[in-house]
Structures are given as structure tokens and as C-alpha cells.
Amino acid sequence: MHVTPIEDAPDLDGALHLHPFLGGSVSSSTVRLFADLTGRYDTGNILVIKRFPTGIEEIESLFINEEDSVTAPDVIGLAAHSRRVLEESPQSSRVLAPAEQSLLLEIYEAQYDWKTPYLQRASNQESFVSDLGRFVAEATWQGSRIETDDDILGELAEFNRSFHEWLHSHGLQDPGNVLSAAIEQLQNDETRQRIQREFDAVLVLEFEEFTPIDRAYLAWLTLDVPLVCVAERDSAIQRLWNEAGRIENLVPGLSVVDHTETDQRARPEAVASHLATGDQPDTTDDGHVAVLESPTFEAQVRRIADEIELRRRADSLSYDEIAVVLQDSKAPIPETLRLLQNAGIPVTSATVGGLEHDPAARELYALVCRCSDRTQSDGAWSADRAHTTLTARIENPTDLSGLRDEVVERARTAGIEYALWHWILETDLKGRIGRDETPLDAKTQFEHVREVLSLASFVDDSDLIEASWGTLRHGLEREMERAASDRVASELETPTEGVLVDTVRVVKNTTKDTVFMVNAVDRDYPADPRFTALFPTPHLEQLDAYPSYTTPTESDVKKTFSTETELLTRPLRAYYAALSRRFLAVGARAAENRLYFGTYREEAGGTGSNLQPSRFLAAAEEAVGPFERIKHDGIHSHGSAVEFALTRSDRALDEIRRAGVIGDPVDVDVVREDFATIQTLLDQDLPAEVREAIQTRVDFAEGVVHRE
Known part of the structure; x- marks a missing residue:
């Protein structure tokens, strides 16, 4: 190193x-x-x-x-x-791709002998390799030697050094080490x-x-x-x-x-300016700022989807004029992508690769699981699930067993990458993508297929890992979970088509007509310090050698953030609370015309605890005037249409059943109105699969059973 x-x-x-x-x-x-x-x-x-x-x-x-x-x-x-x-x-080391580095890190950690009892126990946790990977990325990018008397941090630094020496001895270089x-x-x-x-x-x-x-x-x-x-x-x-x-x-x-x-500043700019500086901005009446209030995180994202479609119709916006922004790479970006995709919104992201939610990549992953050893690893799909996925994807599922055997045989004789190419050609995967997907989705899926093939080629050729289906399966699983670390200058390719769903750093110094700031609640803004699960925060407050800033003083806080003027008793907490306010400001600044803050009340899992809107929103409203509160009752996205059809038809069925059992009255007019609304949805410009799903559920409510 x-x-x-x-x-x-x-x-x-x-x-x-x-x-x-x-x-x-x-x-x-x-x-x-x-x-x-x-x-x-x-x-x-x-x-x-x-x-x-x-x-x-x-x-x-x-x-x-x-x-x-x-x-x-x-x-x-x-x-x-x-x-x-x-x-x-004149240097010969090959710089690894992030997916390759992640796979080698996992392989190297599996054979590493941890000495401190703390790390011995931690290494048995499911998230350990991911947490270790973030530490390695941040420590490697900073490039300076970690000198510490702390046994745990010292051993992590020793692991980082020995891992890079191992790579260097094989002519390889960590992508975080290029600087x-x-x-x-x-x-x-x-x-x-x-x-x-x-x-x-x-x-x-x-x-x-x-x-x-x-x-x-x-x-x-x-x-x-x-x-x-x-x-x-x-x-x-x-x-x-x-x-x-x-x-x-x-x-x-x-x-x-x-x-x-x-x-002077339009309202979105004025809000951003106040959040960043604490000053009273000189504001015009241009622009629009609103809060989308929701009961849960999932409902928040669905309402964002509704507002996206409403604004597209009302303002003639294209999807790439809209951004959905989360604080950093530890935020729920994959979940947000999934929920928006389910609502029919085309999305893209630079921080999260999207393999997990890509149909073509999932098909190849299912094939890898089907061809790997029968022993199922943590997170790997079972043989039955993989078989079901492949059967649903290919045009001649009766040929699946024979084709799977052909793929396994070609991997044995010519390598895994060649075997995957055999599947792609025999099942016409590229043709299916081109025929069945929009140009934007097709472009994304082709890129993800290339990523899978590239990782397969590395598994075939590397002397450091076993060239097996199981190795490729592990590599794909780690790549599906990986998000580019915010704390290094990653070589991200920023997409330009679809709604951008990404972190504040990706939208910094860019503008979009409409920006949604997700999770503007007190848990995230202000956020507690987010470093790593490898150390509890009180321990980090004593580690000035850790490769992040963990030991600020009260003076450090005040000379860094103009918004902080009060007496501070916990400088570390105050420093990162002020930084989270800065994140909110920089994300809000990307909004050129419309700025939305999404809030929600209930934590996942029904813990009973309520989340409050960010205290920074109240301060901004006091500075620039009140924000509009939006609670959607309309149906604007495909996801809302499906949700309405499913819930209302099920409710009608339940009411009719109760009427026959316990004599509860049925309001026929309400049922008729609900089904009339659903029929109106069917008459709209919906994708064929969405219309078919709604029609099937309505038919089922009427007693019609569809059989293949």
C-alpha cells in the first residue's frame, strides 16, 4: 500500500x-x-x-x-x-473495479486471523465485511498512516496495510489507492x-x-x-x-x-441559503416550497411518486428534470428506488448500481444460483426460487433443465463468462430486453449485463479466488448490496435519463426543476454521527487517528459552521448535527422551481415511536414564511392506481361477505362509485401489465376466475 x-x-x-x-x-x-x-x-x-x-x-x-x-x-x-x-x-499494477475489490476483500477477510477479542466477535456479524469495506475505502483514500495506541483501530489499520500488500504482490491495486x-x-x-x-x-x-x-x-x-x-x-x-x-x-x-x-432569492433558494448560513434572506415570491406529510416512509415515497406524475402533467416536465434526494449513501436509496419503480416511475442512480432491482441482472443471478452448489449461502436464492425466476423470464421454460446442464458444462470446459454468454444467446436475452423494455430501461439493463459478465471474467481469470459459480454468486450478492462511499472521490457515472434518486453530494452544484428531499425528519436532520458499526460513537470520540473527523472541539464547530453560536456540551454531536443541516441546505439548493420536503411519522416495525419534522424546517419557515402542506387524495401514478384498485376491490368483497354473515348493511352506491373509479383508471394510458393486474383483481371481485 x-x-x-x-x-x-x-x-x-x-x-x-x-x-x-x-x-x-x-x-x-x-x-x-x-x-x-x-x-x-x-x-x-x-x-x-x-x-x-x-x-x-x-x-x-x-x-x-x-x-x-x-x-x-x-x-x-x-x-x-x-x-x-x-x-x-511507468507502473504495472492493474486497478481493480469496485466489484472485484469487494470480492477480494471478502476472500482475504475470511482467511484473516483477528487477534483482538472485540474484532474476533465482530467478524462473526453479518454486516462485518461491509463495515470493514467502508473503513478500508475511507482509510485508503486518505492515504496517511494510522498511528494509534488503540488496539482495535491498530488492528484494523494492520489489516488495511496487509490487504493492500497482498494485492500489490499480485500486481493489483485498490481503486481507493489511486490518489x-x-x-x-x-x-x-x-x-x-x-x-x-x-x-x-x-x-x-x-x-x-x-x-x-x-x-x-x-x-x-x-x-x-x-x-x-x-x-x-x-x-x-x-x-x-x-x-x-x-x-x-x-x-x-x-x-x-x-x-x-x-x-434576491426565489423561495427554494432562500430556504437553502437560510439553512446553510442562518441569515435572513432577501426573498422574492418566485418558486414554491412544500412539505409532503405521510404516515410511513413507504407512504412518503408513494406520495412523492404521485406528486411527480402530477407535476409532469401540470408543468410538462420530463423525468430527468426531477431529483429525489437522500442524505448520504447510508440512507435507504435502494428502498426508495424500488418503491418508485413499483409506482411506474423510471429512476436512475449513480450511488447505487441497481443490480438488485434490474430484471436482466436478477435473471443472470438466478442462473448463477441455479448452477452453483446446492448448499445455499446467506442471502443466496434457493434452487426453487431461482428456478421460478428463470421459468418466468424465458420463453420456453420446458427447456430449462437441459439448458441449465448445457450452461454448467460450458463453464466446466470454457469458463463461467462463456457459459453466461451461452445462456444469453440461447434465451435471446438481448433481444428480449430490446423488445420488452423502454429505451431507457434497455440501456440500463444492457449495462448491468456487462457488469455481470465482467465480474464473471474476473472470477475465471484471477489466481486469488476459486473460479466457481459459488464465488461469482458471492460477488454478485456483495455488488447488489454495495453503495459507493460518500467519503471518497468515486468515479461515478451520473445518469441523465429518468428521475435521479441519489445523495446530496451527487446533486451538489447541479439544478433540477423539481427536487424532493426525502426523510426531512429529526432522526436524519439533525442526524447523529454516522461513522461505522465497528466502533460505538463514545469510543470514536477518543480516536483522533480514525480516518474520519471524530474529535472536534467547540471551537472547531463554530469556526466551521456559521449556524452554530450556542454553548456546546457535546461537540461531536453538535458538529455532525450542523453538518446534516448543511446537507439539507445543499440538497435544497438543487431545486430551481419547486422544492419538497418529505416527512413521515411512524418508524418501521410498529414500535409506536413518532418522528417529528426536522427542526430545521421550522427555522426556515420562520425565516422565509410558511410552506404549503400537501396530503394527496388523488391518484396520479401507476402505483397509486394499482393500490387503489386492490384496496377498494378487497374492501368491497369484505363488506359483501360481512353482510351475508352478520347482516351488516352494504352501501351499494359507494361500491358502485369505487368500481366506476377503477374502470376510469383502466381507460387511462396505463402500461399493459398494470391494466391487466387491475382488470384481473376487478374480475376476481366480480367472481370471474382467470386460468392460464
């Missing part, structure tokens, strides 16, 4: 243009800075680096339009650029000068998010090269997991150019 001495990096030398939160148009200011650079250098020789890999195409278009040029600047995310440096450097490895390459004068021949100047966006190791990378990259950085006050979210303070106080080598706020 490369260990990068951050303190040995040269000082950054250049200019830092610092904007207030929502102060003027940062994009306009950035365009002016870019135009100034193009007055001195060719457009194609200006390197633009973003901390987050989002909105790159929009920035390229903005710069091209401003310069009226056919030459696009080189706009790239930080992680992608560090990988480029490695690719152009450290790239810094090592840039320290070589010949390599750095060769890289620097590709650009004459560097423009850095989202500089407020650059952590110490990110800044060290930038310092080596821009040594003796003109550097211009753009940052916003009260906007940092990701960096604050690693260090406290304002960015301008951490880079003494940069000359600060202050920009001031001038414009």
Missing part, C-alpha cells in the same frame, strides 16, 4: 475565488474566469478539475458556448484524473513534467471539498503551473468528514479573491 506523506507536499500557489453560498451565479463567475484563461492559453490546453464527477457535460457545454468554440476544454473529476496519471506512468499512487508518480520530476505537457493552466471547481490529500495531489500536479480555484462558503459537505475549518484558512499559499452576494 502506498503511504502518502501529505505534509511533504509543496504549498499551493495561485488564486482562490471565494463566493458566498448562492452568492450571485457561481457558474457565470466560473465562465468569466475560464474566459480570462482562454485569453492567455488555448481552450484545449486548460485543464478543469471537479471534486465531484457530476455535471461535467454541462460545464463543457457552458464553456464552449461562452467561447463560441468547437474545441472543448478538458473537464474531469478528481478520481478520474488521478487514474489518468497512473495510466500514463496516493498518483501522488507518488507526480513526485518524480520526469513523470510530472510529462503529465504537465498536456495543459498550460488548471481551473479547479468545488475547491471547498478538497481534503488534505486532495490538495496534496493538486499541489504536485500544478507545481510551476498557473492555478485558479473556485470555492463557496458554507457549502462544503464531504471535506468536513475529514477536517474542520473553512477552506480559505487552510491554504495560506493561495491569494483569496472575495465575491459578494447581490441578488
Whole structure:
């Protein structure tokens, strides 16, 4: 493992243009800075680096339009650029894909001999490998050696070191280690000068998010090269997991150019500004802010689906003009995706891969389970469930047993990837996707099929793991559960079609016409510190060497967040409560026209505890005026149509049965009205499968039985 001495990096030398939160148009200011650079250098020789890999195409278009040029600047995310440096450097280690790294981590942990009793017990827990994986990702990206007297943290650091040594000895590199490895390459004068021949100047966006190791990378990259950085006050979210303070106080080598706020704010912007700064904003009447109140989390997401369809009809919005935003990658993104998909909303996400909910990927996973050993692993599908899934998916289910045997035989003779290709060709999987799915869904499913095939190829070729169906099954299960960590600069591909369902960091510095902030309740905003299940929070408060910021003082809190002015008794809790408010502000800022906060009352499992709307909403309402409260009674999404048909037809059946048994009266007019409403739904533009499901249930209520 490369260990990068951050303190040995040269000082950054250049200019830092610092904007207030929502102060003027940062994009306009950035365009002016870019135009100034193009007055001195060719457009194609200006390197633009973003901390987050989002909105790159929009920035390229903005710069091209401003310069009226056919030459696009080189706009790239930080992680992608560090990988480029490695690719152009004389080093031979192959950088693993995240799915491959996750599989090898699980294999290595299974044979690792934990020494401390605490970790011995923890390693028996189901979530241990996932928690360990997050620790490894965060510690690896930061690149600094963990020096601690704590036995547990010390052993975790030793595991991280030995795991990377094991990878390195086999010519492999953790994707989280590319930044450290790239810094090592840039320290070589010949390599750095060769890289620097590709650009004459560097423009850095989202500089407020650059952590110490990110800044060290930038310092080596821009040594003796003109550097211009753009940052916003009260906007940092990701960096604050690693260090406290304002960015301008951490880079003494940069000359600060202050920009001031001038414009009034529409209501969504005013709410975001108040959440970020605590100031009283100057507000116009433009825009709309509302709260969607629901009894449960599931009902909240269904009501979001209803509002999405209502706004699409009323405002002629496309799905990609809408975002559904959750706090971070530990939030229930997969559940939100599933509920919206069930309601007929096309969705996409950069943080969650979506294999678990993809029909084509599930088909291949079912095949892998069917071909693997009869012993069922935790989380793996049973042979019966896999068989049922495959029977429902392929056109000639009677041929399933013979085809399965052919697949197993081809895996034995030619490898698992070849065997999967045999299934794909024999069952016409690609043709079925192309015929049966929308262009957006087809594109997504083809990509997921490629991911499964790529992992199968790695299982076939790697000497470190057993080339078996069981190994591939474990790898797919881990990939279905994996969400990209917020705390590293992941090379995310931000999708552009469908409703974006993702974290605050993915929507930062992008805009959507309509934004839904999910779970705006006091459990999440403010949230308790969310680090890892490997340590209880009181233990972490004593571990300043942990690869996240765990030991803030009262002074740290106040110098980092302008919203915090009260006396603090628990600085760690106060620090992360203020950070969660910052997350809410940055997510809300993405709303250009309509901003919704989703709330719900009841915890899952019927514990009886009630959740209150976030206290930050009350503060924002006091600052900018009351928000509309929305409780949907209408039917706007496919999911609502199905839910209405099922519940109302079942209710009618129950009332009729009771009338025959205990003599309860039946209000025939109400029953007739319900079924008239259902018939109206059937007459609407619904997908064929939705209409068929509703019709079947209505027919059943009328005594008609459908038989295949």
C-alpha cells in the first residue's frame, strides 16, 4: 500500500475565488474566469478539475458556448484524473473495479486471523465485511498512516496495510489507492513534467471539498503551473468528514479573491441559503416550497411518486428534470428506488448500481444460483426460487433443465463468462430486453449485463479466488448490496435519463426543476454521527487517528459552521448535527422551481415511536414564511392506481361477505362509485401489465376466475 506523506507536499500557489453560498451565479463567475484563461492559453490546453464527477457535460457545454468554440476544454473529476496519471506512468499494477475489490476483500477477510477479542466477535456479524469495506475505502483514500495506541483501530489499520500488500504482490491495486499512487508518480520530476505537457493552466471547481490529500495531489500536479480555484462558503459537505475549518484558512499559499452576494432569492433558494448560513434572506415570491406529510416512509415515497406524475402533467416536465434526494449513501436509496419503480416511475442512480432491482441482472443471478452448489449461502436464492425466476423470464421454460446442464458444462470446459454468454444467446436475452423494455430501461439493463459478465471474467481469470459459480454468486450478492462511499472521490457515472434518486453530494452544484428531499425528519436532520458499526460513537470520540473527523472541539464547530453560536456540551454531536443541516441546505439548493420536503411519522416495525419534522424546517419557515402542506387524495401514478384498485376491490368483497354473515348493511352506491373509479383508471394510458393486474383483481371481485 502506498503511504502518502501529505505534509511533504509543496504549498499551493495561485488564486482562490471565494463566493458566498448562492452568492450571485457561481457558474457565470466560473465562465468569466475560464474566459480570462482562454485569453492567455488555448481552450484545449486548460485543464478543469471537479471534486465531484457530476455535471461535467454541462460545464463543457457552458464553456464552449461562452467561447463560441468547437474545441472543448478538458473537464474531469478528481478520481478520474488521478487514474489518468497512473495510466500514463511507468507502473504495472492493474486497478481493480469496485466489484472485484469487494470480492477480494471478502476472500482475504475470511482467511484473516483477528487477534483482538472485540474484532474476533465482530467478524462473526453479518454486516462485518461491509463495515470493514467502508473503513478500508475511507482509510485508503486518505492515504496517511494510522498511528494509534488503540488496539482495535491498530488492528484494523494492520489489516488495511496487509490487504493492500497482498494485492500489490499480485500486481493489483485498490481503486481507493489511486490518489496516493498518483501522488507518488507526480513526485518524480520526469513523470510530472510529462503529465504537465498536456495543459498550460488548471481551473479547479468545488475547491471547498478538497481534503488534505486532495490538495496534496493538486499541489504536485500544478507545481510551476498557473492555478485558479473556485470555492463557496458554507457549502462544503464531504471535506468536513475529514477536517474542520473553512477552506480559505487552510491554504495560506493561495491569494483569496472575495465575491459578494447581490441578488434576491426565489423561495427554494432562500430556504437553502437560510439553512446553510442562518441569515435572513432577501426573498422574492418566485418558486414554491412544500412539505409532503405521510404516515410511513413507504407512504412518503408513494406520495412523492404521485406528486411527480402530477407535476409532469401540470408543468410538462420530463423525468430527468426531477431529483429525489437522500442524505448520504447510508440512507435507504435502494428502498426508495424500488418503491418508485413499483409506482411506474423510471429512476436512475449513480450511488447505487441497481443490480438488485434490474430484471436482466436478477435473471443472470438466478442462473448463477441455479448452477452453483446446492448448499445455499446467506442471502443466496434457493434452487426453487431461482428456478421460478428463470421459468418466468424465458420463453420456453420446458427447456430449462437441459439448458441449465448445457450452461454448467460450458463453464466446466470454457469458463463461467462463456457459459453466461451461452445462456444469453440461447434465451435471446438481448433481444428480449430490446423488445420488452423502454429505451431507457434497455440501456440500463444492457449495462448491468456487462457488469455481470465482467465480474464473471474476473472470477475465471484471477489466481486469488476459486473460479466457481459459488464465488461469482458471492460477488454478485456483495455488488447488489454495495453503495459507493460518500467519503471518497468515486468515479461515478451520473445518469441523465429518468428521475435521479441519489445523495446530496451527487446533486451538489447541479439544478433540477423539481427536487424532493426525502426523510426531512429529526432522526436524519439533525442526524447523529454516522461513522461505522465497528466502533460505538463514545469510543470514536477518543480516536483522533480514525480516518474520519471524530474529535472536534467547540471551537472547531463554530469556526466551521456559521449556524452554530450556542454553548456546546457535546461537540461531536453538535458538529455532525450542523453538518446534516448543511446537507439539507445543499440538497435544497438543487431545486430551481419547486422544492419538497418529505416527512413521515411512524418508524418501521410498529414500535409506536413518532418522528417529528426536522427542526430545521421550522427555522426556515420562520425565516422565509410558511410552506404549503400537501396530503394527496388523488391518484396520479401507476402505483397509486394499482393500490387503489386492490384496496377498494378487497374492501368491497369484505363488506359483501360481512353482510351475508352478520347482516351488516352494504352501501351499494359507494361500491358502485369505487368500481366506476377503477374502470376510469383502466381507460387511462396505463402500461399493459398494470391494466391487466387491475382488470384481473376487478374480475376476481366480480367472481370471474382467470386460468392460464
